[in-house]
Amino acid sequence: MLKVLCTALNAEEGPHFSILRNAGASCDVVDRSLDLTKPDVLRKVIAGYPAIIAGSEPFPAEVINSSPELRVIARAGVGFDAINLPACDARQIVVATTPGVNHHAVAEHAIAMLMAIARGFPSCDQEVRKCVWTRVSRPRVMGSTIGLIGLGRIGQATATRAIGLGMKVLCCDPYPSAEFLKSYAVEMVSLDELLSRSDYVSLHSPSIAETKHLINAKTLDKMKTGSVLINTARGQLVDETALIAALKSGKLRAAGLDVFEVEPLPASSPLLQMPNVLLSGHIAGLDNESHNGTWELAAQIILKLKAGEWPQECIQNLKGVQNWKWA
């Protein structure tokens, strides 16, 4: 019997149980009291399972190399930076993601953060609860400029919403979709031009070597004074120390952050004490629809691979490999 283990958070409910069990597979959920960020713990937990539905817990080479039964890691989500791809390639372990199911959730979250900052939430709410009535006027969103770094699925979903709000949309992406550019009023510019012209900069590129600390002291310096940074992509894109300095100096008016260099955000992080920072805990991709879609697709990927199919659009490694075999 095919044994599947879910190590991802929120695996306790979803359509994956019935999909896998109807196909004759078993589906277990990891013991949540375990610290899966420890390689030794993760290695023991996944022992004997050929298929994992993973979250953002790290799968380093030492875990991959000491799990002889492992054939597929299906990541519930689209980021796969926590999985050591070369180690998986070397052992012909498939690494798959579930693209196309959570882009609307992330785009809504990015825009919600932008609007909350623009309108002064949550401080307005907190003040009124303390019977403090202050009247602060802030810049209107309509007519302002948003710069999207990355115009893939999430960048595009954010762009269409920003257009709906009456914003001017600038984008930079080395491989923009020609079809999207034909259909929507967005302007492709260089990173420097985007930073210097945008009132809001929102990050939507992957976490890869080229994008590590893309937002750093130098690039922050190129941003408009009083502008806002929104990061719903990955913490590694931003040098947090430089960001904190820019927020303290007033170079940036505010930041909306769903992702961090270290997650969960340590209790010692200065970000926790800063009133001009709006925080959420890596939940941008999560809504009811994306939750179900993600689990459904992750289960289907595993069953397809087991049946000898190759869901190419979901597979992130083993480039050029032909005739991959489960066993």
Ligand SMILES: NC(=O)c1ccc[n+]([C@@H]2O[C@H](COP(=O)([O-])OP(=O)(O)OC[C@H]3O[C@@H](n4cnc5c(N)ncnc54)[C@H](O)[C@@H]3O)[C@@H](O)[C@H]2O)c1
């Ligand atoms: N916070 C969350 O819960 C959450 C959920 C889903 C995805 N994400 C993150 O969102 C990001 C985008 O996801 P997506 O589904 O839109 O991916 P995608 O692959 O559809 O799009 C990424 C885009 O980034 C572009 N890109 C690559 N390098 C770039 C660079 N140096 N500068 C500008 N653009 C660059 C690519 O060409 C591509 O168009 C990823 O980092 C992903 O990990 C976060």
